[in-house]
Amino acid sequence: MNNFKNIFILTAGILSFAACKPEFKKPTATSGTADFSRxxxxxxxxxxxxxxxxxxxxxxxxxxxxxxxxxxxxxxxxxxxxxxxxxxxxxxxxxxxxxxxxxxxxxxxxxxxxxxxxxxxxxxxxxxxxxxxxxxxxxxxxxxxxxxxxxxxxxxxxxxxxxxxxxxxxxxxxxxxxxxxxxxxxxxxxxxxxxxxxxxxxxxxxxxxxxxxxxxxxxxxxxxxxxxxxxxxxxxxxxxxxxxxxxxxxxxNTVTPALVLASVQKANPTVQAIFINAKSTADVTSTTYAARPATSADMITLTFPTSKIGTPVATPAGNLPYGLTPYTPIENLYVLDxxxxxxxxxxxxxxxxxxxxxxxxxxxxxxxxxxxxxxxxxxxxxxxxxxxxxxxxxxxxxxxxxxxxxxxxxxxxxxxxxxxxxxxxxxxxxxxxxxxxxxxxxx
Incomplete structure (x- = not known):
């Protein structure tokens, strides 16, 4: 009898909880103060x-x-x-x-x-x-x-x-x-x-x-x-x-100066820098560029053909490796200096x-x-x-x-x-x- 009574109370409690269960209604669709018709x-x-x-x-x-x-x-x-x-x-x-x-x-x-x-x-x-x-x-x-x-x-x-x-x-x-x-x-x-x-x-x-x-x-x-x-x-x-x-x-941010230099140094550890042709000042009207070593503040484009690095380039001083001397810097179009x-x-x-x-x-x-x-x-x-x-x-x-x-x-x-x-x-x-x-x- 006590077992039956306990079951009855438990069942009643469950039904009571179910009856009080909160309803989760989907918010009414609204465009607010805007009109999205076109x-x-x-x-x-x-x-x-x-x-x-x-x-x-x-x-x-x-x-x-x-x-x-x-x-x-x-x-x-x-x-x-x-x-x-x-x-x-x-x-x-x-x-x-x-x-x-x-x-x-x-x-x-x-x-x-x-x-x-x-x-x-x-x-x-x-x-x-x-x-x-x-x-x-x-x-x-x-x-x-x-x-x-x-x-x-x-x-x-x-x-x-x-x-x-x-x-x-x-x-x-x-x-x-x-x-x-x-x-x-x-x-x-x-x-x-x-x-x-x-x-x-x-x-x-x-x-x-x-x-x-x-x-x-x-x-x-x-x-x-x-x-x-x-x-x-x-x-x-x-x-x-x-x-x-x-x-x-x-x-x-994918082809970086550090990555390019590290790749070169695997073949030639004596190389200390890669060179770029960089804008001389942050004046928007300036058109003066000069070769200098690349730094982490310079950005090389994703489209840069890295295979060009080290290839011979004809200069007044003879054939010199591309990108590895001040006379053969990486061109402007491949670098945002x-x-x-x-x-x-x-x-x-x-x-x-x-x-x-x-x-x-x-x-x-x-x-x-x-x-x-x-x-x-x-x-x-x-x-x-x-x-x-x-x-x-x-x-x-x-x-x-x-x-x-x-x-x-x-x-x-x-x-x-x-x-x-x-x-x-x-x-x-x-x-x-x-x-x-x-x-x-x-x-």
């Missing part, structure tokens, strides 16, 4: 989904705006259409893939040259040859144009000089006059993301400070103000992103101050990608059970060109945008699952 993305190669040194279908499909839009659709966001390459031309501009590693452990990359969307090459007087791509004429929400600077947004001839922009316009190269600013605002929209301005510093940096120039700071401020004024002209809301530290990417690094950092910091100030004046959210990506470089990132870093190939975030992102990297970026949008506009866009997106493809 979201557009403004920017350059990062916005387009560029990866592995090319624009191709898989990269486009995994662009961060596309990922954001998918998450927006879960709370009532509208359709997001991209100017995708067709399946028959899925390799787009062409790109590179990892085929293995050589005996020294260095990656071996091979170009993809089939199923391209290349339409031809057009000579533009006063400019040079422009590669054009298969035209796209449908609806478009992703206005990412690889290679584009903020400096180009109001330049009427730009549709003739950039094949990625030319493919979106009805005219052929040489006949276009639609500015990018007019193109992206031609159709009404309710929300935007804007990651413009990266190339105003990046193209200078990746050319070793030799093949491009930094956009003037005052000009940058004027154009960014113009861009935000146009994007918010009808009261639209949106999000802007700061420019990453262009010197923190794998493109500049310490003074150029300082310039790039200074201009990026100035651009980011402009971005934050102008966005704040319009009540627009800002996601600080500069701080976020630098924090990953310093400390790594753990998300969805994955440990990620900024390391080349193994880190999982950066693609094979050392500049742009993998699909996993773009998913991480998308989540940062989403977190900032939710915080600014009281929306509840769900985050994406980073683990469902791939990192670098291994053979």
């Amino acid at each position: 979201y557009i993305a403004v920017g350059n190669s990062l916005t387009a989904g560029y990866a592995d040194n090319g624009l191709y279908l898989e990269g486009q499909q995994n662009s961060y705006p596309s990922i954001i839009a998918k998450q927006m659709q879960q709370i009532g966001g509208g359709t997001f259409t991209q100017p995708l390459f067709t399946e028959a031309q899925a390799n787009g501009s062409g790109y590179v893939k990892l085929t293995g590693f050589n005996a020294a452990g260095s990656p071996v990359l091979a170009p993809i040259t089939d199923q391209l969307a290349v339409r031809g090459v057009v000579p533009i007087p006063g400019f040079g040859n422009v590669t054009t791509y298969a035209k796209y004429s449908g609806d478009n929400n992703n206005y990412g144009i690889p290679g584009m600077k903020l400096l180009h947004i109001n330049y009427a001839a730009y549709g003739n000089l950039n094949g990625y922009y030319e493919r979106l316009l009805p005219g052929n190269a040489g006949t276009n006059s639609t500015t990018y600013l007019d193109y992206v605002t031609a159709k009404p929209f309710t929300f935007f993301s804007n990651w413009m301005g990266n190339n105003d510093a990046l193209l200078y940096a990746v050319s070793g400070g030799a093949g491009d120039v930094l956009t003037d700071k005052t000009t940058f401020t004027q154009l960014y103000t113009l861009l935000l004024s146009r994007l918010t002209a009808a009261g639209q809301k949106g999000i802007c992103a700061t420019i990453p530290d262009v010197t923190a990417i794998p493109y500049f 310490a003074n150029e690094v300082a310039l790039a950092k200074d201009y990026v910091n100035s651009y980011n101050t402009t971005i934050k100030t102008v966005a704040a004046s319009k009540g627009i959210a800002v996601v600080d990608m500069y701080s976020f990506l630098n924090d990953i470089k310093a400390h790594g990132l753990v998300v969805d059970g994955l440990t990620l870093t900024s390391n080349y190939i193994t880190g999982g975030i950066f693609s094979l060109d050392g500049v742009h992102l993998t699909p996993r990297g773009y998913a991480i970026v998308a989540n940062q945008f989403i977190k900032t949008i939710n915080a600014q506009y009281n929306s509840n866009i769900p985050l994406t699952s980073v683990a469902t997106y791939r990192a670098v493809k291994f053979p």
Whole structure:
């Protein structure tokens, strides 16, 4: 009898607990104070989904705006259409893939040259040859144009000089006059993301400070103000992103002066330094360069052909080993020297101050990608059970060109945008699952 009584009391207690169990209700979907019915993305190669040194279908499909839009659709966001390459031309501009590693452990990359969307090459007087791509004429929400600077947004001839922009316009190269600013605002929209301005510093940096120039700071401020004024002209809301530290990417942190020197010293221990042709001052107007030994403050590009080190170079003093004497320094295009690094950092910091100030004046959210990506470089990132870093190939975030992102990297970026949008506009866009997106493809 006592046993029966105890069982009765226990059962009653369980039923009572079950009756009081709290209910976990899914939050009501809300866009908060924003309207995501027509979201557009403004920017350059990062916005387009560029990866592995090319624009191709898989990269486009995994662009961060596309990922954001998918998450927006879960709370009532509208359709997001991209100017995708067709399946028959899925390799787009062409790109590179990892085929293995050589005996020294260095990656071996091979170009993809089939199923391209290349339409031809057009000579533009006063400019040079422009590669054009298969035209796209449908609806478009992703206005990412690889290679584009903020400096180009109001330049009427730009549709003739950039094949990625030319493919979106009805005219052929040489006949276009639609500015990018007019193109992206031609159709009404309710929300935007804007990651413009990266190339105003990046193209200078990746050319070793030799093949491009930094956009003037005052000009940058004027154009960014113009861009935000146009994007918010009808009261639209949106999000802007700061420019990453262009010197923190794998493109500049994989092939280091110390690694190159150590490799040389294995064969010739008497070598004490490698030499570079370096900018003499951190004055942006200075064009004076001089040979000197490389230091840890100098950055060698990922594209530097290390096999050139030590090869004979004809000089007035006879044949001397490349990179190992003041008479045969590594050329400018392969090195962002310490003074150029300082310039790039200074201009990026100035651009980011402009971005934050102008966005704040319009009540627009800002996601600080500069701080976020630098924090990953310093400390790594753990998300969805994955440990990620900024390391080349193994880190999982950066693609094979050392500049742009993998699909996993773009998913991480998308989540940062989403977190900032939710915080600014009281929306509840769900985050994406980073683990469902791939990192670098291994053979």
